[in-house]
Amino acid sequence: MPLDLLRLDPSFPDWVCTEILGDKDVPSAHRAELYDPNVRPATLQADAVVLFYEPSGQLLRGTVYEVQRGRDQRKLASWKLYVGHFESTRRVPFSLVVFVPDPAVARWYQTRIAGDTHSGARVVPRMFTSADVPLVPDVQLAAARPAAVLFAAEYRLGDADFGVMHPALLTALDALDPADKIIYDDRIVGRMSPAARRAWEEHLMSTAVGRRYYTERYNEADARGEARGEARGEARGEAKAVLVVLDARGVAVPDAERQRIRECLDTDQLEQWLLRAATATSIEDVLGG
Numbered sequence: 001m002p003l004d005l006l007r008l009d010p011s012f013p014d015w016v017c018t019e020i021l022g023d024k025d026v027p028s029a030h031r032a033e034l035y036d037p038n039v040r041p042a043t044l045q046a047d048a049v050v051l052f053y054e055p056s057g058q059l060l061r062g063t064v065y066e067v068q069r070g071r072d073q074r075k076l077a078s079w080k081l082y083v084g085h086f087e088s089t090r091r092v093p094f095s096l097v098v099f100v101p102d103p104a105v106a107r108w109y110q111t112r113i114a115g116d117t118h119s120g121a122r123v124v125p126r127m128f129t130s131a132d133v134p135l136v137p138d139v140q141l142a143a144a145r146p147a148a149v150l151f152a153a154e155y156r157l158g159d160a161d162f163g164v165m166h167p168a169l170l171t172a173l174d175a176l177d178p179a180d181k182i183i184y185d186d187r188i189v190g191r192m193s194p195a196a197r198r199a200w201e202e203h204l205m206s207t208a209v210g211r212r213y214y215t216e217r218y219n220e221a222d223a224r225g226e227a228r229g230e231a232r233g234e235a236r237g238e239a240k241a242v243l244v245v246l247d248a249r250g251v252a253v254p255d256a257e258r259q260r261i262r263e264c265l266d267t268d269q270l271e272q273w274l275l276r277a278a279t280a281t282s283i284e285d286v287l288g289g
Helices: 012-020 075-090 103-114 139-144 146-156 162-174 178-189 194-206 208-248 255-263 267-277 283-287
Strands: 031-035 048-053 059-067 094-099 126-128
Touching: 012 059, 012 094, 012 126, 012 146, 048 075, 059 075, 075 094, 075 103, 103 126, 139 146, 139 162, 146 162, 146 178, 162 178, 162 194, 162 208, 194 208, 208 255, 208 267, 208 283, 255 283, 267 283
Parallel strands: 059 094, 094 126
Antiparallel strands: 031 048, 048 059
């Protein structure tokens, strides 16, 4: 989850640095955008890379953002390579922000980084764990930076006082477009305990925004499901028509080809096959080309 939040808000690593890691000297940027995280020519790829720009459009700095769930000694070298590569190609400073959900794994990395005294290049990641992620009840922040609230919700979901985040979580979800709204509602609300889910739904029903969100969110899900069902139904009808025409004209259709036609969900393709079936003398005339 932390990586796909950068798609919602590329400046999310800055919020991590200032609000979770306590950095006070992060240079202000006018905008942030995701950048190709591939490190060439080696076959290595960072998890995410963000570029920060000044109002003039001048590139100001960059951040390599990584999520590390397990112990991997090779990361001590590849992190150096990521930063060195992007600093050499983009000609601006790059910070390294690493989210390690498990505090024990984070300590393992920190011990090895501290002991890495003989390398010609030192890696200095800004590392944080799930234990560092705070509750974020700020509604204004949720409207401006929904990714921060969704991230906090993911890792504070089991807290006894998670309810203080309900207004901010609703605001963050409501700020998303319909497709993302369904995805993140499923991922967060779907992981709630029965008691936490009841509390969440009670909150939704207690506010006009919550009631509207609840209705819209499920209407959107139902509409998408209905649209998919209609498309499948239309395709099945087209496929049946193709086979009826072929059977009526005495064209032999082997089982494999019959199954291919029945399983096709591309209505444009099925329409083309139906037109061919009207004059075909063999199944190859229909499916070929």
